[in-house]
Amino acid sequence: MGITKSTEFTTEQNKKSLVFKALGHPARIAIIEHILSVNTCICNDLVGVLPLSQATISQHLRELKEANIIKGSIEGNSICYCLNIETLSSIRNVLDHFISNSDRIPCC
Amino acid sequence: MGITKSTEFTTEQNKKSLVFKALGHPARIAIIEHILSVNTCICNDLVGVLPLSQATISQHLRELKEANIIKGSIEGNSICYCLNIETLSSIRNVLDHFISNSDRIPCC
């Protein structure tokens, strides 16, 4: 006991939760916001921006990449990261669905 | 080491990540979807619906409540839960922001 019982839930429920989970850390929000703010793609000036070590930042980037929230392309000896709008859109649609179906009898 | 360095990030970044984090578990997605599907508010028929014990479900409900994703109102000796559209909307706006600012030079 202690492990998430993923197999007991649907594939869709697991997929959704994995994207949300990847967004569920302030460092990863900061990374996304930094990619947004620098109008071009970044490599690891993140190391100068975030209060974390290079190893830790690399780990967070990997989690974002595994959740398909960012993409990275090799650019010489550095890596250029940018947002994957598709994933962000689809998770936005999930939230839209949560919100839109709220035309029912309220209770609280 | 090991603990999230929350204090190193902005209040806003922490707030956003806490909502996403609360959505980052399949059981909590399932709870939200169940509240959506039963057109009226539910109590703990969740115990009959989810593959988890009453204690575990109660814990997940508390996390959703603490993140302001659901609200519960006492209804006799049971509790009536429903979605908190405000929180869901505001986090949807965060995603909108992530997506909309994507009118910049793509890199990948």
Next chain:
DNA sequence: GATTAACATCGTAATATTGCGATATATCTT
């Protein structure tokens, strides 16, 4: 007032996450 039903909380075990230094790897630069 005892019983039942619906939750919440405590304590605990198993597992996952976070963070970092050290080290590896790959690609530029000289």
Next chain:
DNA sequence: AAGATATATCGCAATATTACGATGTTAATC
């Protein structure tokens, strides 16, 4: 080729999360 730069990965320690049985608590019911 040697050194510098950028990134990834390993191994570990600290902490957090997940899950559940047992036990509380509160309110309806008998």
